[in-house]
Amino acid sequence: MLRKVSIVAIIFITLVVLMNICSICYAVTGEEVLNSTQATELVEIKESAKSSLAEYIEKYGSTTYGVAAYILNGVRIYSIPLCFVGIAIGSVYQYVLGIRKLDVRDRGFMLIITFVTILLICQVLPLIFAVVVNGWRG
Numbered sequence: 001m002l003r004k005v006s007i008v009a010i011i012f013i014t015l016v017v018l019m020n021i022c023s024i025c026y027a028v029t030g031e032e033v034l035n036s037t038q039a040t041e042l043v044e045i046k047e048s049a050k051s052s053l054a055e056y057i058e059k060y061g062s063t064t065y066g067v068a069a070y071i072l073n074g075v076r077i078y079s080i081p082l083c084f085v086g087i088a089i090g091s092v093y094q095y096v097l098g099i100r101k102l103d104v105r106d107r108g109f110m111l112i113i114t115f116v117t118i119l120l121i122c123q124v125l126p127l128i129f130a131v132v133v134n135g136w137r138g
Helices: 004-020 031-036 036-061 063-099 103-136
Strands: none
Touching: 036 063, 063 103
16 A cells, blocks of 8 residues: 555656656746737736726716726626626526535525625616715715
8 A cells, every 4th residue: 555655656746847847938038028019918908997097086076986986897897797607607506406406406596696686786886886976976
């Protein structure tokens, strides 16, 4: 038994060493990074995020309200695909795996209810924020 474990350990260590030897590291200079298209895309994404944040700050008249509105807009956008994935997982639990086991079926139903609730909250919360901030502040 000990011999088998030691053989498996030696094979594992050998594979790890071979993987480390085979990995190649390419060194790039600063000019290559600056001239690449990926760097320009990152700068463009950063500038567009800054400009949209500035638009929210200007629209709401306050830095605090503008940042809150910007974050709520991001939550609104990214909650849709994440909640759909959660609803799909809950559906698999309820309708596929829950055919034979009732506790798994109930878990799937609770997942679906949870993700639908989260989706509704994330979609309605920016609207409520805009109505309250613009309505109360004038």
